[in-house]
Amino acid sequence: MRTVRRWKSITRRRMVNARQQIVGMIIFTFGVFILNAILQTKSLQSDSQGPDGSNLGNRPVTEMTFEPFPDVSTNCVKKVHIFGNLTDMASWLELSSWHKLFKRGEVFKHTADALCPLYNCTLRFTIGTNLTHLKGKDAVIFGALPKAFEGRLRDVISKEPEPGQTWFYYSTETPLRVVNWNRDLRIADLKYHKIMTYRSDSDIHIPFGYYQKRSKPLTDAEFNTKFIQNRTKLVAWMASNCAQIFWPRIPIVEQLGRRVQLDTYGRCGKLSCQPQRSEKCNHMLKEYKFYLTLANSECHEYITEKFWTQTIGQGIVPVVYGAPKSDFQKMGPPNSFIHLSDYSSLKEMAEHLKKLNKDHESYMKYLEWGRYYEAIPTFPIQINNLCRIVPHLYNGTTQELHRLGDSTWYKGCRNLPNKDILTPFWPREQMLAYFTWTPWGSKRDGINRGTDIKPF
Template sequence: MRRSVVMITACGLLGAWCFTWLLLSYPLYVKKSASHTFPQVEQFSVVGKNAEKIILFYDFPSYYELENVTPPPCSRKCKFSANSSQARSADAVIVFSHDHILGRTSIDLTKSMGQTWVFFAVESPPYSNVNSLGHAKFRQKFNWTMTYRQDSDIFFGYFKMKKKSTPASSAERSRQTQERKQLFAKKSKMVAWFVSHCETDSKREIYVNELKKYIQVDVYGACGKLQCGTWPECDAMVSKDYKFYLSFENTLCKDYISEKLLKILQQQATVPVVRGGANYKALCPPDSVVNAADFPSPKALAEHLKKLASDEAAYLKMLQWSWDYEVVQPILPLCELCERLYKSWHTQELYEDVAKWWTDGTCHPPRDL
C-alpha cells in the first residue's frame, strides 16, 4: 500500500513536471517574433465548435463583393460570410483594418472563446489608418496577419511572381525575341508615368521633377497634362510607344509593391523603373526591373535609362524574365485560411499590439533627394 502511494505520488509529481515543462516551452513550437506574446489564457484554447468552420470578413468594403464569394474546392469544409452579425459565432474573424475607407473611428467587436482573429491590410501603413485597432482592448487579441508583407502569417498582396512549371521552349523564345526586336525599333518615347496621387510620403513627385531635367518623362492622369483614353487604350499605348514605365510607390515601406508593377510586368513589353521600400532583388526575377535605389541621383538614373534605351540587346534582356517566371494575380487565400483553422495550435499565437506591428519602423522617408 505504501509503495503504491509512493508510486502514485511520484507519477503525480512527474506529470506535474511534464505539464509545467510543456506549458513553459510551448511557445518554442510556434512562430517566434518579438511582436508576439503567449498569454496563458489562450495557451490551450480549441478552435471553434462548428462542424463546418465559419470565416467572417468583418466590416469589409462592398467592392470586395464578398456576398457573392463561391468557396473554392478546399480540402476542408469552410463557410465564408460577410454578415457581421456572425461575429460572435464565427470560428475566424478577418478584420478590415483601414478606418479611412470605412469612415469609422472605432470598432465594436468582442472576441469569443476559441475564436481566431486575423488582421487584414492592403494599403501601406501611412495610408491604411489603423487607429481603431491601436486601442488597448485589441492588444493580445489578433492571432494571424494577412497582408502584403512577407512576414505575414498569410500572404495577400498585389504583387507576386513565381517560377513557371514549364519554361518557354526554344521556339517560343526565338519567336518572342523577333517580335520584341521589331517592337523595340518602333518605340519612339522614353518614360511614361500614370499618377493621380500628386503629393506623397515618398516624395516621388519631387524625384520625377528632377528626373525630367535629364530625360523625357510623359505624365498622364490627374497629376499631369496628358490623357490617353480608356485603361486598355493606355496600356496598349505604353507597350507600343514607351521603353520605360515608372512604377513609383506613394510610400517607402517594407515589402510594399502596388498593382502598378504588376500591370506593367504582365504586358511584357516595357521595362519598369521601380522606387519603393521593398526588396526588389528578392521579390522580382533577375534583370526584370530598374531600381532607382541603385543610383545615387535622378540624374544618374536618367543616364542609365538613356544608355539602356540605345542598346537593343541589353534592353531585350530585361524582358527575358517572362521565359522562366510568371506574374501571380492577387486572389484571396480562402483555402489557406480554411485549412489553417483545422490546425488548432495556430490559435496559440497572439500579437501583443497588431497596430504597432503594422506601423512601427516599417516605413522610412526618402533618402535619394
C-alpha cells in the same frame, strides 16, 4: 336584406381576389430570387478564378465554387465575418469579386456561402460593422475594408475574441496609408491571431504577383513578338494619388522630366488614358521603353501590381522605388528592373536611361529574363484567397493574440506611422521635403538631412 347579401357577396369576392394577388406576388418574388441566384452563381464561377500566389513560383492551389443557397453538403462549415459594409466594398475595384459574391441576391445580400474544394469546407460569410454580429463566428477578418475602422476604432480595440474564435488582419495596403485613411494612430492597438499581407513573413502571404520558370524557354520568334516591339517613346508614369504619399514622389517625377522625355498620365500628370487599368491603357504603354513604378510608401516588400501588370508583364523595363532594392531582387525576376538607389543623383539616372535608349543590346539585357520566366499577376486579390484561412482556424490548441503595432507589417516601413502622416502630403509640401530626401538604401541614405548637400 338583399342589399346585405349583395354586400357580403362582394366582400367575399374581394377577399378571394386579394388572396389570389398575394399568392401570385409570393410565387413571382420566389421565382425572381431563384433565377437571380442561378445567374449570379454562374457569373461568379466565371469571374472569380485566379492564381493563389501563396509562394513565389507556385501554381494556383485550387478553384472556388459558389453555392446559390445556404444548404451545402460538406462536413466542414465555418462562419466567417468580414468587418466592413457593402457600400464601401462597391467602391474598391480590387474587391469586385467579393462584392459580386455578396450581391448574388437581394434577399440575403449580407450573407454568402463559398465552397473551398481543397479543404472540403464551406465558408459561410457575413459582412457588417455591428460588433454584435461577431458573436458565434468561427473567424473574423479585419482590415479588408480599412476605412471601416473610422469612428468605430475604440469599440473594436476594446473587443475581445470569443473562445475558439480566430481573428485575422488582412491588408494589401501599407500601415502608413491605413493610418492616414483613419486619421488615428490607435490602429496599432488592434488585435489579431493571424495576419494576411503582402509581406512574405505573414501567416498568409498575399503578394501582388510572382514569377515562375517557364515549362520551356521562349523561341527567338516568341521572344521577339512579346518583348521586341516598336517602342518609340522613352519613359511613362501614371498616377492619380497625388497627396496620400509618404515620400516626395511628385518632385522626383518632375525633376526627372526635366532631364529625359517623360509622359505623365492620370490626375497627377498632364495626359490621360481612360478607363484606368484598362487593356487600352496597357496597350498604350507598350510604346515606351521604361515605366516609373513608384509606390506611395517606402515599405519593405511593398511591390505593387504596377510592377507585375503594367511593366514586366508588358515587356517594359520598370524604374522602381518604394521597397528597397534587395526586396525587388528577392521577389522579382533577375535583372528585370532599375532601382532609384543605384544612382547618386537623378541626373546620373537620366543619363543611364538615355544611354540605354541608344544601346539596344544593353537595354535588352533587362528583358532577357522573359525567355526563361513568366510573370503571374495576382491582383486584384480574388475571393478564393480567403480559402487559405481554413488551416489557420482554431483546432483546439491555444491561439496567441497579437497587437498589430508589433507586427513586421506595421513596423516594416522606412518611418513608423506618426501624427505627421494624418494630413495630406500635397505636391507643395513634397517639394519642401525633397530638398532633404535621399533614396532608401542608397549610399546617400540619410546624409542630406540637416546639411547643405544638393538634393537627389
